[in-house]
Amino acid sequence: MSCNKVIEVKDLSKRYEIYKYPYHRLFQTLSMGHLKLYKEFYALRHISFDITRGECVGIIGRNGAGKSTLLQLLAETLRPTEGSITVNGRIAALLELGSGFNPEFTGVENIFMYGAVLGLSEQRIKEKFREIIEFADIGDAINQPVKTYSSGMAMRLAFAVAAHIDADILIVDEALAVGDVVFVQKCFAFLREFIKHHTVILVTHDIASVRDLCTRVIWLKDGAVEQDGDPCQVTDDYLEWCYEARQGESVPAASPAPEETKAAEAVEDPRREIWRKYEEAVPHYTFFEFDENAPSFGKGGAKITSVRFCDPDGNELYHVAGAEKVSLQIRITALEDISAPIVGFAFRNHRGESLFGDNTFELYDKRPVPLKAGDELLARFDFEMPRIPCGEYALHAAIADGTQDEHVQHHWFHNCMTITSTYHGKTGVLVGIPMSKIELTKI
DSSP: OOTTEEEEEEEEEEEEEEESSHHHHHHHHHTTTSOOOEEEEEEEEEEEEEEETTOEEEEEOOTTSSHHHHHHHHTTSSOOSEEEEEEOSOEEEEOSTTTTOOTTSBHHHHHHHHHHHTTOOHHHHHHHHHHHHHHHOOGGGGGSBGGGSOHHHHHHHHHHHHHTSOOSEEEEESGGGSSOHHHHHHHHHHHHHHHTTSEEEEEOSOHHHHHHHOSEEEEEETTEEEEEEOHHHHHHHHHHHHHHHHHOOOOOOOOOOSSOOOBOOOOOOTHHHHHHHTTTTSOEEEEBOOOTTSOEESOSSEEEEEEEEEOTTSOBOSEEETTOEEEEEEEEEESSOBSSEEEEEEEEOTTOOEEEEEESHHHHSSSOOOBOTTOEEEEEEEEEOOBOOSEEEEEEEEEEEEOSSSEEEEEEEEEEEEEEEOOOSOOSSSSBOOOSOOOOOOO
């Protein structure tokens, strides 16, 4: 095993024996292998992968895909049926809220017990004790039995202990799904710092968190590795598959055009002189042409035919300054009857993080605009361009039918338009809000 590898999984399988009646298990044992009174169920089947130091690996998949079984095998709370797992380093696992805690013990007692289970000396736990208490921030409850804790308090203490026991590998299984926003932000800040020198395995249904934190994503499907690679690509393919699984087969995704995307022919704009003069203060964006051959998926009951940025008068824009008013216009053709269309967009950076976006659902929930096959629809979003760091960004657009929670996705475009930013100012954030006024007044 390479010194840079912290986990090596080879041909790993986990099989369970499913008995129809409880007493069949006894008969099976007494038969000495001559009877087979069970059905075999493989939670994992012949999976292999390596994880190196400094990676943050996301594990995604629908319920029952084998994610939790894999983590239990990595944490050695389960034994594999076949294959092997080699771990180089100490693992701290948050597999369930408060896992490893005795509910009858106080928070303080559980800190020492959990640390001892992981091989830490009492002296080392005492050295870390104050940091754990401060991170958990549950007040006097630390001296109360864990059985009296709320789910949020149990998660706080469990994460605080796992985060401060000198682990080389931290496994987090949906532990951040519970808790207030302040503590969740604290956990994410810790994870970002932890990843710099250690390894994190994150299992969550929160795709935004996966794209934000992970350097690599493994998609499990029916107990096997369906995909392993770039977070943006894998999560996009996973979301597409989820829609297909819920709605049926989608229309084939269009193949990307063979030639590179090219910007629309630019006309010299008088504003460019201002941008050149005040380059550090004013963001400058270039919009590339809508790519109708960009990867897409959906049921095919409607088709997005164009996406463009315009000025308030409807004239198409190829360049725009930050804080300038723009109108994002998405044109759709209905190919079948649609009772309650929802049109939306998302503006993402190179890591796949959605910086901003919106859809039409809330405004048209009570007054939908039904479409007949052949009808055309224009969705318009008017806003001011924010300030975003220098780099390339992608626009995603979609048309669905239904409600925010229950809908049929008819056409979802990935990266249908590229936007470049040449803003070199220092915002300190992913998205800077164009301020109408900033003022200091001494009182």
